[in-house]
Amino acid sequence: MTSIFGKTILLATAAIMVSSSLVQAETLTIATFSDPTPMNAARAQHEFEKATGWTIDWRVFDSGTDVIAAMASGDVKVAELGSSPLAIAATQGVDLKMFMFSYAIGDSESLIARNGSGIETLADIKGKRLAVPVGSTAHFSLMGAIAHAGLQPGDVTVMTMKPDQIAAAWGQGTIDAAFIWPPAQTEILKTGKRIVSAKDTAEWGYPTFNAWTVNSDFLTSHEKEVVAFAKAMNAANMAYLKDPAAWTPENEKVKQIASVTGATAEQIPDILKGYTFIPLQEQVTAKWLGNAPMALKATADFLKSAGRIDATADDYSKFVTSTIAQEAAK
Secondary structure, eight states: OOOHHHHHHHHHHHHHHHHHHHHHHOEEEEEEOOOOOTHHHHHHTTHHHHHHOOEEEEEEOSOHHHHHHHHHHTSOSEEEEEHHHHHHHHHTTOSEEEEEEEEEESTTSEEEEETTSSOSSGGGGTTOEEEEOTTSHHHHHHHHHHHHTTOOGGGSEEEEOOHHHHHHHHHHTOOSEEEEOTTHHHHHGGGEEEEEEHHHHHHTTOOOEEEEEEEHHHHHHOHHHHHHHHHHHHHHHHHHHHOGGGOOTTOHHHHHHHHHHSOOTTTHHHHHTTEEOOOHHHHTSTTTTTTHHHHHHHHHHHHHHTTSOSOOOSOOGGGBOOHHHHHHTO
């Protein structure tokens, strides 16, 4: 016969087992976008789950502003963010740290003019209706392009739209141009012309990038797993950088990217050329992660001057860490 003391031990043991089971079954929500990048091939093959031991719910967002809200609420612990929304989030005091670059933005974000809009050069945007997801890296690039053209924000009509809304408005002829990324960019290019890209605006002093960020408290208790995540991300990028020409529509990894992003296998090879993927060995240098706080500060200063935010921080260093990348690069 089991004593009361024995029953207490059994119940306590059972409670611990149930608690342990619930912890193991916990799902981590990770925010990302629909960009058809190499990491999505690894995502399709569950490489990140294998590396970290996490059960991952990949939540695809349309804009960085939505990601900021999800991180601020605590719903998302790990997230991809563009440099502009990242600067906004840091300025607002969201508890996060950038730990690696996803990619530097080049032709993957561009100002596309609709055929028949009358826009042939950047100067022609004056008086036109331009669509962009406000608060995004594309919006930052658009504002930089407007300034480079010698125009004031009031000289154009900037309409805030999500990527799917841009594609719909494009078909209806209600916008003249849009600064956007794939797959929406790929779709509107069929009946449009690239005027400038983020590669151009970066050369004019308005650089943009996408980065991976993590909640600071979560990082403190999960550094090993975040390092494994970064290592898996780097492996995915290096697989592409090793032989970009091999990533044809028939390539199995390209098909895997298509399966989770919505882009077609035929579109992906050209889209990939628009991104600059940076090996972790390079990311840990002064040029990249070492310069990230200054890049965020410059971005925040510009956003303030454009009226997007009311104030900026003096120093953005606490929102960037190179420790994860250094460990993952070993």
